[in-house]
Amino acid sequence: MISARGLRKSFGDFEAVRGIDVEVSRGESFGFLGPNGAGKSSTMRMVAAVSPVSGGELRILGLDPATDGPAIRSRLGVCPQEDTLDNELNVFDNLYIYGRYFGLGKAEVRARCEELLEFVQLADKRGAKVEDLSGGMKRRLTIARSLVSSPDLLLLDEPTTGLDPQARHVLWDQLFRLKQAGVTLVLTTHYMDEAEQLCDRLVVMDKGLIVAEGSPLQLIREHSTREVAELRFPVGENEQGAEKVADLGRLEVLPDRVLVYSQDGEEVVAKAHERGLRPVAVLVRRSTLEDVFLALTGRTLVD
Numbered sequence: 001m002i003s004a005r006g007l008r009k010s011f012g013d014f015e016a017v018r019g020i021d022v023e024v025s026r027g028e029s030f031g032f033l034g035p036n037g038a039g040k041s042s043t044m045r046m047v048a049a050v051s052p053v054s055g056g057e058l059r060i061l062g063l064d065p066a067t068d069g070p071a072i073r074s075r076l077g078v079c080p081q082e083d084t085l086d087n088e089l090n091v092f093d094n095l096y097i098y099g100r101y102f103g104l105g106k107a108e109v110r111a112r113c114e115e116l117l118e119f120v121q122l123a124d125k126r127g128a129k130v131e132d133l134s135g136g137m138k139r140r141l142t143i144a145r146s147l148v149s150s151p152d153l154l155l156l157d158e159p160t161t162g163l164d165p166q167a168r169h170v171l172w173d174q175l176f177r178l179k180q181a182g183v184t185l186v187l188t189t190h191y192m193d194e195a196e197q198l199c200d201r202l203v204v205m206d207k208g209l210i211v212a213e214g215s216p217l218q219l220i221r222e223h224s225t226r227e228v229a230e231l232r233f234p235v236g237e238n239e240q241g242a243e244k245v246a247d248l249g250r251l252e253v254l255p256d257r258v259l260v261y262s263q264d265g266e267e268v269v270a271k272a273h274e275r276g277l278r279p280v281a282v283l284v285r286r287s288t289l290e291d292v293f294l295a296l297t298g299r300t301l302v303d
Contacts (some may be wrong), residue, residue, distance in 0.1 A: 001024045001026050001028070001060070001061060001152070001153055001184045002022060002023065002024035002030075002047060002059070002060055002153075002186065003019055003022070003023055003024075003057075003058070004020060004021060004022040004023075004056065004057065004059075005045065005056055005057045005058075006019045006020075006021065006055065006056035006057065007019065007020050007022070007053065007055070007056040007057070007058055007066065008050065008053070008054045008055035008056050008185045009039070009043070009046060009053065009054050010054040010055075014223035015054075015123050015208060016039045016042040016052075016208055017039040017042050017043055017046075017208050018039070018208035018209050019055070019056060019209070020039075020043070020056075020203075020208075020210045021206075021210070022035050022043075022210075024184065024186060024204065025184075025232075026182075026184055026295060027179070027182050027183075027184055028184055028185075028200050028201065029175075029179050029184075029185040029187075029198050029199050029201075030184075030185065030186050030187075030201055030202065031134065031186075031187050031188070031195045031198070031199035031201075031203070032044065032157070032186075032187070032188045032202065032203060032205060033188070033189065033190075033192075033195055033202055033203070033204045033205065033289075033293060034188075034205035034206055034297065035140045035205060035206065035297050036205065037207075038206050038208070038297070039122040039205050039207075039208040040080075040188045041188070042148075043205075044157055044186070044188060045153060046058060046065070046077060047060060047155060047186065048073070048078055048155055049065035049068075049069045049072040049073050049076070050069075050073075050123065052065075052066065053065065053066065059074045059136070060076075060153070061075055061152060061153065062132065065207070069153055070265070071160070072103065072111075072176050073147070074080060074259055075149075075151055075152045075153065075291065076145035076152075076153050076154075076155060077147050077148075077149065077151030077153070077154040077155065078146055078148045078154075078155045078156055078157075079143050079154070079155065079156045079159055080142075081143050081144055081157040081158040081161060081193060081233060083138045083139065084106050084142070084302050085141060085142060085181040087129070087130045087131050088129065089130070090126070090127050090128060090129060090130070091117070091122055091126050091127065091128050091130065091133070091141060091224040092113055092117070092126040092127065093125050093136040094113075094130065094141060094145060095109075095113040095116060095117070095141075095144060095145055096110065096113050096153075098145045098148050098216055099112060099148040099149065101209040101242060104148070104150065107268065109148065109165050110189070110263055112148055112150070113148070116144040116147055116148065117144065117178075119144065119147075119281075120140040120141065120143060120144045120174060120176065121140065121170070122137060122141060123142060123146070125137065125208055128159040134165065134167075135162055135163055135164075135167065136163050136166070136167025136170065138170075139159070139160065139163060139167065139171060139231050140170070140171065140174070142170045143156075143159065143171070143174065143175075143290045145232055147178075147183075151182065151183070152164065152183075153183075153184045153186065153289070154178065154183050154184065155184065155187075156175070156186070156187040156188070157187070157190070158188055158189060158190065159171060159175070160172075160191065160194060161190070165267070168191075169193070172194065172198060175198055176198065178199075179198075187199070191287045192289040192290035192293055193288075193289075193290075195216060195289055196216045196288070196289050199215075199216060200215060201213070201214065201215050201216070202214075202215075202216065202219070204219070204292070204293060204297065206297045208230050209295070212292070212296055216289050219289065219292045220264065220287050220288070220289060220292055223291075223292045223295055223296060224261060224287040224291045224292050224295065225249065225250070225262050225263055225283060225287055225288060226262075226263045226264075226286065227261075227262060227263065227264060227265035227266075227285065227286055227287060228259055228260070228261055228265060228266040228284070228285055228286075228287055228291060229249075229257075229259070229260040229262065229266075229272075229282070229283070229284050230257050230259055230260075230281075230282070230283040231245070231256065231257060231258045231259075231260065231269075231272060231277070231281075231282055231283075232256065232257045232258075232259075232279050232280050233277075233280065233281070234280055238253055238254075238255070238256075238257070238258055239253065241258055241272075241279065242258045244272070244275050244276075245258070245260055245271070245272050245275070245277070246279055248260055248262060248268045248271055248272075249261045249262030249268060250262075261287070261291070265284035265285070266284055268284075269284060290300070
């Protein structure tokens, strides 16, 4: 579905994407993770055939976006980060008019709209104004609109940003159902739990390069440990506590706690107590994709 070799994107002297290789197979759910400025959005715009490639080779659905842009875009569904719904139209007409842009017949697009309203649970809002919808409803309508043309490839840029947990889980369920139906998904997200839930495979980007690739489980195994013990010490005692557990695993000393990455978090806690340490709070948890992400890209904010 997507094949990129040495893909680059430059804006003047600034190189946003610095030569990446990506392969996405049919029916796969593929994710791009990375901090702001990592090159995710620039890559997605090239994949969407709306931004020209600066270097390397890119094929979308077997086609060259430099010469076959319209043919590619006719087979894509795009859910942008910001909702671009038409506030002057009601919910149904937002879908209907958009379907007509793709050249679908009136009867066909009407049936498709009814089907999608049921799919995103907005059938009872078909006549409502867009401005009267909640944030979660608008997001579901945006996804429905991206599906009107029955695309072969669906691109989702931060699909659940700004939504409450209930709305996010409803969207996750709908995206999972799309994947089961054979739709190929490519998404960017800042939510690590979302990537773990939705992605078969993903890449972590940093400074325009791919720094890791694999399934969520593979990345956790390769770049973290099975468990993490979080030890919170009284104010000013983190450094002293960290010194006494330094041999128990990889350490990360934060202002409010010490993280010990190991295969057995409970063993770390037991040995800490044996050595006379009395943390004010203890948490043992499994390693997550967020641990991997922070290990690979750092905890420092990037402007």
